[in-house]
Amino acid sequence: xxxxKAIAYIRVSTAQQENTAHxxxxxxxxxxxxxxxxxxxxxxxxxxxxxxKNLNREGxxxxxxxxxxxxxxxxxxxxxxxLTRSVADLGLLINxxxxxxxxxxxxxxxxxxxxxxxxxxxxxxxxxxxxxEAIGERTSAVKQxxxxxxxxxxxxxxxxxxxxxxxxxTNLQERSIINRAKALKSEGNSLRTIATMFSQEGLKTRKDxxxxxxxxxRMFSNI
Numbered sequence: 001x002x003x004x005k006a007i008a009y010i011r012v013s014t015a016q017q018e019n020t021a022h023x024x025x026x027x028x029x030x031x032x033x034x035x036x037x038x039x040x041x042x043x044x045x046x047x048x049x050x051x052x053k054n055l056n057r058e059g060x061x062x063x064x065x066x067x068x069x070x071x072x073x074x075x076x077x078x079x080x081x082x083l084t085r086s087v088a089d090l091g092l093l094i095n096x097x098x099x100x101x102x103x104x105x106x107x108x109x110x111x112x113x114x115x116x117x118x119x120x121x122x123x124x125x126x127x128x129x130x131x132x133e134a135i136g137e138r139t140s141a142v143k144q145x146x147x148x149x150x151x152x153x154x155x156x157x158x159x160x161x162x163x164x165x166x167x168x169x170t171n172l173q174e175r176s177i178i179n180r181a182k183a184l185k186s187e188g189n190s191l192r193t194i195a196t197m198f199s200q201e202g203l204k205t206r207k208d209x210x211x212x213x214x215x216x217x218r219m220f221s222n223i
Contacts, residue, residue, distance in 0.1 A: 003039045004102060004113065006074035009063045011048040011082045027078045034076065034106045043072055052085045055092070064093075067101050074102035080110070080124070087129050094125070159206070159219055177203055178219045191216045 010027045024047060035042050044066070048059030060083075066072050075097075077083050083103075084090050094103070102112045108124065111117035157163050160178050162171040177198070184194045191213035198211040205211055 003041055004074050005043050005072045006035070006040045006076045006102070006104065007063050007066050007072045008035075008042050008045045009048065009060065009075050009077050009083060010045060011050070011052065011057075011059070011077075013049065013051060027082070030078045030106050031076055034104070038104075038111065040074070040076060040104070042076070052081065052083070054086075055084065055089050064097055067097055074104055074113075076104040077106070079107040080105050087125065087132055090125060091129075094121070174206075181216055181219050185220075 008028070008031045010024055010031070012024055012027070028045065031042065031045075034040070046059045046063045048057055050057045050059070063075055067075065075083070080090070083105075084093065097103075098112060103121065104111050104113075104117075108120065109117075110121050110124075112121060157168065160171055160174045161168045162174075180203075181194055181198075184197060185191075189197070194216050195211045195213045198216070203211065205215060
C-alpha cells in the first residue's frame with residue numbers, strides 16, 4: 001500500500017479532557033501508532049474542542065480544506081464519532097470529500113484506501129441509518145398508541161383539552177368555544193369574521209388575548 005499524506009483530526013470536549021480514553025494525548029498516540037503501521041505520513045494535527053453536533057467547526061473546516069486543496073489525501077481519526085455523531089453529516093462528508101479521498105478510523109479499522117475498508121464504512125453507515133429510522137418508528141408507534149388511549153404525548157396541549165394526571169380530557173369551556181366556531185363557520189362566516197365576533201363577545205384565548213383567524217383555524221384541527 002502506497003504512503004498516504006494524511007491530516008490527523010483530534011476532537012475532545014472539555015468534559016472528556018480528563019478521560020484518558022479520549023484525551024488529546026491518547027488520541028495522538030493512537031494515531032501515530034496506526035500511521036507507522038499503515039504507511040501514513042501525518043503532515044499536520046488539527047485539535048478541536050467543539051461539539052460534534054454539526055459540521056460547522058473551525059478545526060474540521062481546516063482539515064477538509066487541506067483535503068480539498070490537495071495538500072493531503074486523507075483524514076485520520078481515532079473513532080468516527082470524533083468526526084461526527086450524525087449519520088446525515090457522515091453521509092454528506094462521504095459524498096463531498098471521501099469519494100475521491102480517504103477516511104481512516106483507528107478504532108473501527110476503517111481504511112477506505114481498500115475495498116474492504118469502504119465496505120465496512122458503508123455497512124456502519126447503513127446500520128446507523130437503520131437504527132435511527134427504527135428508533136423513529138418505535139417512538140412514533142408509542143405516541144400513536146398513547147394518543148389513541150388519551151394519554152399526553154408531549155408538546156402543547158390541544159385546544160379543547162386539558163391535562164389531568166397524564167391524560168388528556170375535554171376542557172368544557174374551550175370545547176364550547178370550538179362548537180361556537182363550528183356553528184358560525186357552518187353559517188358561511190369566514191375565519192376572520194369569526195375571530196372578530198369572538199372579540200365582540202368577549203371570548204379570549206388561553207393567554208387572555210383576542211382570537212386571530214389563525215387561532216380560529218387551529219381550532220378545527222383539534223375537532
